[in-house]
Amino acid sequence: MAVNMECLATLKGHEDRVWCVAWNHSGTLLATCGTDKVVCIWKLEGERWIRSSVLSDGHSRTIRCVTWSPCDKLLTSTSFDGTTAVWDRKNGEFECALTLEGHENEVKCAAWSPSGQFLATCGRDKRVWIWSIDDDSDYECSSVLSSHTQDVKSVTWHPHKDTLLSTSYDNTIRIYEEQEDDWECISVLESHTSTVWAAAFDKTGQRFASCSDDCSVKIWQEYLPQNKEGVITPGNHSTWKCICSLSGYHQRTIYDIKWNNVTGYIATACGDNSIRIFSESADSDDNAPSFQMIAQMKNAHNEDVNSIDWNPAKPDMLASCSDDGDIKLWRLSSEV
Amino acid sequence: MKRLSMTYTVASLMDNTNPEIYKISSEREITQTELSDDVEDEFDSWEVFDILRSIKDPEHPLTLEELNVVDKSLIQVDNKNNSISIQFTPTVPHCSLATLIGLSIRVKLVRSLPPRFKVDVKINPGSHVSEIAVNKQLNDKERVAAALENFDLLRTVNKCLEER
Numbered sequence: 001m002a003v004n005m006e007c008l009a010t011l012k013g014h015e016d017r018v019w020c021v022a023w024n025h026s027g028t029l030l031a032t033c034g035t036d037k038v039v040c041i042w043k044l045e046g047e048r049w050i051r052s053s054v055l056s057d058g059h060s061r062t063i064r065c066v067t068w069s070p071c072d073k074l075l076t077s078t079s080f081d082g083t084t085a086v087w088d089r090k091n092g093e094f095e096c097a098l099t100l101e102g103h104e105n106e107v108k109c110a111a112w113s114p115s116g117q118f119l120a121t122c123g124r125d126k127r128v129w130i131w132s133i134d135d136d137s138d139y140e141c142s143s144v145l146s147s148h149t150q151d152v153k154s155v156t157w158h159p160h161k162d163t164l165l166s167t168s169y170d171n172t173i174r175i176y177e178e179q180e181d182d183w184e185c186i187s188v189l190e191s192h193t194s195t196v197w198a199a200a201f202d203k204t205g206q207r208f209a210s211c212s213d214d215c216s217v218k219i220w221q222e223y224l225p226q227n228k229e230g231v232i233t234p235g236n237h238s239t240w241k242c243i244c245s246l247s248g249y250h251q252r253t254i255y256d257i258k259w260n261n262v263t264g265y266i267a268t269a270c271g272d273n274s275i276r277i278f279s280e281s282a283d284s285d286d287n288a289p290s291f292q293m294i295a296q297m298k299n300a301h302n303e304d305v306n307s308i309d310w311n312p313a314k315p316d317m318l319a320s321c322s323d324d325g326d327i328k329l330w331r332l333s334s335e336v
Numbered sequence: 337m338k339r340l341s342m343t344y345t346v347a348s349l350m351d352n353t354n355p356e357i358y359k360i361s362s363e364r365e366i367t368q369t370e371l372s373d374d375v376e377d378e379f380d381s382w383e384v385f386d387i388l389r390s391i392k393d394p395e396h397p398l399t400l401e402e403l404n405v406v407d408k409s410l411i412q413v414d415n416k417n418n419s420i421s422i423q424f425t426p427t428v429p430h431c432s433l434a435t436l437i438g439l440s441i442r443v444k445l446v447r448s449l450p451p452r453f454k455v456d457v458k459i460n461p462g463s464h465v466s467e468i469a470v471n472k473q474l475n476d477k478e479r480v481a482a483a484l485e486n487f488d489l490l491r492t493v494n495k496c497l498e499e500r
Contacts, residue, residue, distance in 0.1 A: 017481070035481065061485050064478070080482050106482050124482070151479070169476065195476065213476075252454065271454070271477075303451055304477070324451070 002335045003265075003277060005297045008317075011327040013040050013051045018321035020065045020307045024072040027313025031075055032327050033063035039077050039087070041094070042327070049329065058085040058096050065109045070116045078107035084121050086139075100139060102129055109154040113162055118142070120164050122152035128166050128176070130183055147174050147185035154198045159205045167196035173210055173220075175240065186235070191218055191242045197254060203261040208240075211254035211268055217278070219244035219289065229287060244289050249276060249296075256307045262315035265332075266291070269305035274298045275320055277332065301326060352428045355396060358404040360389070379449070381411040384420060387448045391440050392496045394433050403427050405437060410460060418452045420445070425460040434464050438474040439483065440496040447497075 016035035023030055029052075030042040039055035059079035066077050075087040075094065084107050088097040104125035111120050119131040119139070126149065132142040151169035158165070164176040164183075173196055175187040194213035201208040206222045223231035223239045233239045252271035259266050266278040277295040284290050301322035311317035318330040385408040389401035400406045410423040422441060426434045438457050445455050457474050459467045473479055484490055 062481060080485055108478070124479070153478075169472075194472070 001279070001294055003295045003332045004335050005275070005277070005295050005300075005318075006331050006333065007300075008329040008331050009049045011042055011049055011051070011329070012325070013042075013054075014038070014325050014327070016325060017323045018306065018325060018327055019063065021309050021319040021321045021327060022066045022068060022307075023309050023311050023319065024068045025070060025312050026072060027311040027317075029072075030309075030319055030327070030329075031066040031068065032321055033066045033077055034321075034325075035062045037061065037063060037079075039063060039066055039075070039094075053094055055087060055094050055096075058087070058099075059083065061106075064107065067110050067112060069112045070114055076110045076112070076119065078110045078121060078123075080106040082107060082123075084110050084119075097137075098139065100131060102141060102144075103127065108152060111155045111157050111164075113157045113164075114159060115162065118157075118162065118164075120155040120157065120166075122155045122166055124151045126150060126152060126168075128152055128155060128164070128174075130164070130176075143183035145176060145183060145185060147176075147188070148172070153195065156199050156201065156208070159201050159203060161205065163205075165199055165201075165208065167199050167210060169195045171196060171212075173199060173240075177237075186237045187240055189220065189240055189242070191245070192216065195253075198256045200257050200259040200266075202259045202264065209257050209259055209266050211257040213253045215247070215250045215252065215254065217246040217250075217254065217257060217266070217268060218242050219246075219291065221287070243287060244291060246278065246291055249278075249293055250274075252304075255304065258308050258310050260310045260315055261312070265294070265310075267308050267310065267318055269308040269320060271304045273301050273303060273305060273322075275300040275305055275308060275318070275330070295332065297330070300328065300330075352395075352431065355393075355398070355403055355427045357398065357402050360399075360401050361385075361408065378415045379413050379420075379453075381408050381413050384411050384413055384422070384445070384449075387444060388422070388441055390499065391437075391444055392498065393427075394436050394440075394492065394496055400424070400437070400441075406441070419454045419456070420449070421456045421458070423458050423460040425463045429463060429465050431464065434459060434466070434470050435473055436492065436496075438470060439480065439489075440493050442474065442480060443484065443493050444497055 014034045018034040033039045041053040043052045059081050061080035063077050063079045078084045084100040086097050087094045103123040106124040122128045128145040130143040131139045148168040149170045154167045156165045166174050171192050173189040174185050192212040196212045199210040210218050220240045221243045225233040250270045254270050256269040268276045275297045278291045279294045281290045303323035308320045316332045321327045388406045391400045405424050412421045442457050458471045
């Protein structure tokens with residue numbers, strides 16, 4: 001099976017490299033950010049995608065990542081200036097509500113837990129910070145995790161549980177859970193042979209996919225204690241096992257990966273300017289699945305593709321951004 | 337509170353106080369085809385070498401060519417795939433400025449070449465003790481981008497790139 005990819009729109013507005021694209025949960029607003037130190041918010045007006053807001057003055061250096069809170073009311077931006085800004089959306093206008101400080105240098109990524117109770121940030125200081133947010137919208141640092149030995153590139157929450165995953169320049173993926181009284185790293189996953197740039201869970205949370213500078217994508221599966229497959233689970237924690245490795249498809253670093261909740265498709269953003277879509281084969285074995293590439297948009301952008309995101313409301317819609325300064329919206333359709 | 341974005345040492349003590357100076361290469365020969373306006377000239381290793389040869393060493397008043405840090409034979413250009421690969425040779429295997437030199441090479445190329453080119457800058461295998469770590473750092477575009485937002489570092493790089 002193959003799918004077609006068609007470019008719906010090219011959004012121009014950033015003045016330099018665009019680092020990140022992020023849909024809000026209702027799929028109506030797209031937030032983007034980059035080297036020009038601003039966050040742009042895009043929305044559909046009539047037939048056209050327009051830039052509805054430009055959030056400036058929040059950061060003094062590159063904005064690496066933007067992410068929406070589960071309720072879509074808040075937006076966070078993380079910056080090379082060492083801070084994370086929380087923007088509050090009131091009457092359609094965004095206002096910088098507060099700035100979270102603590103990282104020693106560049107903050108690379110932020111992620112909200114599905115409950116909205118926690119915000120995780122990570123950075124080049126090798127640390128992952130977990131902020132807890134109380135009912136009065138007060139942010140308190142609940143943990144500083146120093147498990148990684150190098151630059152932490154991304155953080156991602158499990159879709160239903162308060163389980164956090166981080167990926168790093170030290171080639172590992174680490175998993176954290178709240179134990180008796182503090183957050184702890186409960187698992188170190190080694191398999192990639194270079195920087196792990198990002199990871200994405202599937203909708204069940206029992207699998208996630210990771211992408212790396214080693215040009216491979218890996219699929220990991222959770223084995224709960226007392227699993228029927230007999231996978232050993234030390235310390236009564238789940239064991240995550242790499243059950244599939246996709247090599248040979250990407251020619252350069254893979255910077256981002258996203259798993260679609262509805263279609264189950266996996267999209268990758270690559271330094272070879274291309275976007276690729278993978279799907280699990282129909283006759284795939286649960287414990288040793290096979291995935292096939294069902295679409296490849298070569299030269300989707302003129303330069304590296306840095307980030308991609310599936311529209312949560314429209315499962316056939318994908319946003320991407322690039323070093324070339326463009327943001328593109330894509331539609332996938334089944335090949336007739 | 338802010339630290340240097342990449343771990344560079346702007347050396348106060350020289351790593352290599354008495355470097356060997358190499359004879360510089362001759363200029364490229366200009367062919368008939370290149371003089372013709374009807375033929376589109378492709379990028380080649382000579383052209384990339386010409387871009388890089390005049391970069392100055394951070395600690396000596398000499399060029400990377402004179403120190404044999406860059407050499408035409410260690411430059412590969414693949415026009416079809418828009419890729420360029422450079423290997424450079426630090427003057428001594430423990431050179432603390434290897435990352436800075438590599439960064440200068442990268443910045444010079446970004447400023448001189450069309451953006452379609454993917455550039456890999458690496459240490460000539462076997463010529464540096466921290467080869468793997470330096471290569472990884474130089475080819476992580478996020479860390480390079482962060483480093484170049486560091487004013488002091490950018491000034492140091494720009495000094496290496498000043499025309500004589």
